[in-house]
Amino acid sequence: MPQPVPVPHGLPVDRDAGPFDPPSAITRLRGARPVSPMLFPDGHEGWLVTGYAAVRQLMADTRFSSRQDLGVVHVPYETPGMPVATEPSPQVPGLFISMDPPDHTRLRRMLTGAFTVKRMKQLEEHVVEVVERQLDEMARLTPPVDLVKEFALPVPSLVICELLGVPYADRAGFQGDSATFLERDVTLEEKMAAYGSLTSYLAELVTRKRAAPDDDLLSDVARNADVTVEELTGIAFLLLLAGHETTANMLALGTFALLEHPGQLAAVRADEALLPDAVEELVRYLSIADVFYRYATEDVELGGETITAGSTVVVSLLAANRDPERFEDPDRLDVRRKARGHLAFGHGVHQCLGQQLARVEMRAGFEALLRRFPDLALAVPAGEVRLKSDMNIYGVHELPVTWSDAREV
Numbered sequence: 001m002p003q004p005v006p007v008p009h010g011l012p013v014d015r016d017a018g019p020f021d022p023p024s025a026i027t028r029l030r031g032a033r034p035v036s037p038m039l040f041p042d043g044h045e046g047w048l049v050t051g052y053a054a055v056r057q058l059m060a061d062t063r064f065s066s067r068q069d070l071g072v073v074h075v076p077y078e079t080p081g082m083p084v085a086t087e088p089s090p091q092v093p094g095l096f097i098s099m100d101p102p103d104h105t106r107l108r109r110m111l112t113g114a115f116t117v118k119r120m121k122q123l124e125e126h127v128v129e130v131v132e133r134q135l136d137e138m139a140r141l142t143p144p145v146d147l148v149k150e151f152a153l154p155v156p157s158l159v160i161c162e163l164l165g166v167p168y169a170d171r172a173g174f175q176g177d178s179a180t181f182l183e184r185d186v187t188l189e190e191k192m193a194a195y196g197s198l199t200s201y202l203a204e205l206v207t208r209k210r211a212a213p214d215d216d217l218l219s220d221v222a223r224n225a226d227v228t229v230e231e232l233t234g235i236a237f238l239l240l241l242a243g244h245e246t247t248a249n250m251l252a253l254g255t256f257a258l259l260e261h262p263g264q265l266a267a268v269r270a271d272e273a274l275l276p277d278a279v280e281e282l283v284r285y286l287s288i289a290d291v292f293y294r295y296a297t298e299d300v301e302l303g304g305e306t307i308t309a310g311s312t313v314v315v316s317l318l319a320a321n322r323d324p325e326r327f328e329d330p331d332r333l334d335v336r337r338k339a340r341g342h343l344a345f346g347h348g349v350h351q352c353l354g355q356q357l358a359r360v361e362m363r364a365g366f367e368a369l370l371r372r373f374p375d376l377a378l379a380v381p382a383g384e385v386r387l388k389s390d391m392n393i394y395g396v397h398e399l400p401v402t403w404s405d406a407r408e409v
């Protein structure tokens, strides 16, 4: 039996292979042993799963519990000061991303109706308006501007705020707390302070909604007497965090990737009908929500290895989505590829609830940005763009862009 792979400082996260590619150590590991033993920074041994087939199988198997994972938060083992977990963690009320069925099912079921393809289609016109308004504002500025600040972050924040009934005027607080929460290198205390600040804000908000429901999603859930205020707060936290940080990073990093692949950018500009495929390919290629944790509740055979009950398992969705066993020439961005079947939105019972919303936002966002800024370009050398290797959701901290002529269309 080969020795466990020593990973002294946690998962390799350094983008040594380029801003859009997995760390080279992860790619090597997937080739050598797609289900691989791994040492966590706290010294305990678990597993790292990088192959597409194994990741897909694992995410569909509820013997792998989600109760070691706070979803986009990733507290376990990657946060200094986090104690070693030897059994499934206590559940945080409402945070169904880190629950198992039937608790997970009960809460998720209350929300699925609000996120269907049909409901998102109805929302599309409004998303287009939000995008156009934001680009009107951006066009009035004198370039260079930061695309994250002027476009990528405001659009999904405005949309999720309106959907949930969270005042957009309060964004400085929730965007700041969310960002701290997603940082890898903050202490457990700092992370928990950001969590506390955001959840007290949301607890007050949902309490008001319970007393006087309005016309929004959180009010709809608050009308259900079976849901406690603590659960409502957890739901609000999850939807608000997952609803703005993810799409924001996709819009900014996706624009960066297109600008760095002029042939692909030209293809999308030339044929608008390519946009849905291009969005799907960008989601696969960038896999911004990369790392998720699971906990084996029984001994399970996976990819020829036996994962024993009690093991912590880490999956890399980025590595899985770049697996040559599943996608031809996987490290090439190809907007004509039919990328469906990728795992960037997860798989199984926890598959992303907001994926249709994210698709609507990305299609509207990329379409309008490329149409209205025909000569959009990076305002700094690509090597100077600050990457979010320090965050649990990948992206860019800023994207300085410039243009010479913005179209009023």
Ligand code: HEM
Pocket: 066, 069, 071, 096, 097, 098, 108, 238, 239, 240, 242, 243, 244, 246, 247, 250, 283, 287, 288, 289, 292, 317, 343, 344, 345, 346, 347, 349, 350, 351, 352, 353, 354, 355, 357, 358
């Ligand atoms: C779950 C990715 C956008 C809400 C997930 C999961 C992934 C993911 C990989 C699975 C987590 C797991 O298995 O533990 C993404 C990506 C997005 C995106 C790449 C953008 C491109 C959104 C948006 C929302 C959202 C816009 C809006 C509300 C959620 C929720 C879950 C989830 C609530 C938990 C589902 C459950 O546990 O049943 N997302 N997401 N996501 N996502 Fe997204």
